[in-house]
Amino acid sequence: MSGPLNREIHLASRPDGWPTAENFRLVETEVPKPGPGQLLVRNRFMSVDPYMRGRMNDVKSYVPPFPLDAPLDGGALGEVVASEADGFSPGDVVLHGLGWREYALVDARSARTVDPELAPLSAYLSVLGMTGLTAYAGLLEVAGMRPGETVFVSAAAGAVGSLVGQIAKLKGAARVVGSAGSAAKVERLRALGFDAAFDYHDGPVRDSLKAAAPEGIDVYFDNVGGDHLEAAISAMRLHGRAAICGMIAQYNDTAPPAAPRNLALLIGKRLTLRGFLVGDHGSLREQFVQEMSDWLREGRISYDETTVDGIENAPAAFLGLLRGENLGKMLVRL
Incomplete structure (x- = not known):
């Protein structure tokens, strides 16, 4: 050759x-x-x-x-x-x-x-790229988060989740809760400004979420699926919204997922679960890059x-x- x-x-x-x-x-x-x-x-x-x-x-x-x-x-x-x-x-x-x-x-x-x-x-492959736009579009356009709401993010120490939590705080969320897979990641979430965080290995996600958000949640940003989605549906208040970004908990499963088993709650609570792909939200790119660049320059976002x-x-x-x-x-x- x-x-x-x-x-x-x-x-x-x-x-x-x-x-x-x-x-x-x-x-x-x-x-x-x-x-x-x-x-x-x-x-x-x-x-x-x-x-x-x-x-x-x-x-x-x-x-x-x-x-x-x-x-x-x-x-x-x-x-x-x-x-x-x-x-x-x-x-x-x-x-x-x-x-x-x-x-x-x-x-x-x-x-x-x-x-x-x-x-x-x-x-450009993380905070200013597809990762950042996924967090921005999913939270603000797909889930339509409003100031004063409570937000729960799964896989919150990951590339997308860590940005979702910070954007939520910058956009006026009253409380932001994250789940992660180790004590070190939980500490990192607190350092990033999450109001509460828990290690999902420490017990049932439903119990940990209830302790972290006792009055319920309005928005769930889902990167995990499975028991996290089931817990979020239980914790959601009336007219809660979930942006379904990923379901990493079941990507390698060879059997059907066991959860969520509580989808009937969608009816009485009038919940919205909406899947999305970042490619559908290219119209936000210019606005996103401008806003994210400002936050980075001002030291208001860490990644x-x-x-x-x-x-x-x-x-x-x-x-x-x-x-x-x-x-x-x-x-x-x-």
């Missing part, structure tokens, strides 16, 4: 339950050359996200499954090495969707230039990142994410 090498991670087999390292393969290929309308990008950071677990299954969903024996994909940020497209030059830093590889051949129409002077590069180095360690980073080993956004530096 001549010329520089490109390393990429392929899906070698489909997981049955929890993924393992054997489901991935590190492959070396030649660095591609861009054709008309294309960019060659040397990736610097890539994102691993819980939704990627669903794409490893060969089932019909809102996004096609990952093909076998081909590179996975996902959010990435890199430097343009060569350009055959108007408006892009070598040295530009672009955001695109072809992660899991060191060099990406990107259709220029699907790349967006970012300003490396405005924020650290990794922020956490867990960074793993090397493309060869991307599968381990993803598996660590599913096990909750990250604080904030899980990223791979290439």
